[in-house]
Amino acid sequence: MSLGPLRPSPLVEQAARHLREQITGGHWPVGTRLPGETTLARELGVGRSTVREALRVLAGAGLVRARQGAGVFVVATEPAEDWRARLRRASVADVYEIRMMIEVRAAELAARRRTGDDLAALDAALAARDAAFADGDDAAFVDADIALHRAAVRAARNPVLADLFDEFVPVLREGLLDLVGLIDARAADRSHGRAAHAGLVAAIRDRDPDGAGRVVAAELRRTLDYLERPDAWQGGPHDG
Structure with missing residues (x-):
């Protein structure tokens, strides 16, 4: 399923929102390893640095966690309440x-x-x-x-x-x-x-x-x- 390119704007926020929607919508269930930065950058139409920052936003919300040498995995489908x-x-x-x-x-x-x-x-x-x-x-x-x-x-x-x-x-x-x-x-x-x-x-x-x-x-x-x-x-x- 293609995520679709993003419009020019605060790209990190847009990228984070699109990725979050995929997670909360069940496209990537808990335990799923996300596609790599290159794949996500291509599908979103942004640079890898933007994807990297968007993943940090999702990690801060408690939705994903990076595992050394293994990739980024979904750990929750709802953002953690601050x-x-x-x-x-x-x-x-x-x-x-x-x-x-x-x-x-x-x-x-x-x-x-x-x-x-x-x-x-x-x-x-x-x-x-x-x-x-x-x-x-x-x-x-x-x-x-x-x-x-x-x-x-x-x-x-x-x-x-x-x-x-x-x-x-x-x-x-x-x-x-x-x-x-x-x-x-x-x-x-x-x-x-x-x-x-x-x-x-x-x-x-x-x-x-x-x-x-x-x-x-x-x-x-x-x-x-x-x-x-x-x-x-x-x-x-x-x-x-």
Whole structure:
């Protein structure tokens, strides 16, 4: 079956799309060895370098894999879902379970590694959270709450942890805004979790890793319990 020549345009993208269509359409099932670069280049009407780049695109999508000395083989018929897309589909409860793992460890590390600048950032974030709650703007309060947790994660001085937390933020923000809309947070908790968040900052300031980890674990567990069993929970969650 001829693939047909391509029109002049971004050729790598076109070549990748044509090859992907052959794979997802079942023309080349899983386990199939693709034709060589020369054959594909001839059928697509492009150079071998274009084919090579298109195959790299397909490999990045998880559809093909090169085997040294054997060629390029189809390993999947559907593109692999990227991490951000997977997060967007995840439930807030699922994200919270992973968030607990990240933030408890980050709080412990922050208590050991924090600097004066980190403490200043935490104090400012706590004050901003208080002010946002007093203003009555739910979106601003959620953003301020997340900013405080981000400051604690950054105080761990591990850029990978910080980047991983930031990947969760869009899903967290959307889920928490929905959650705030379902409950009367001010009636449920007039202190808006202030004591727990101040306790986290204090534990980090006091270089108390166990205390910092316990505070975060308890605070996030409170919201996770609500997400898992909203009908059985009293008081309403108050954490972002």
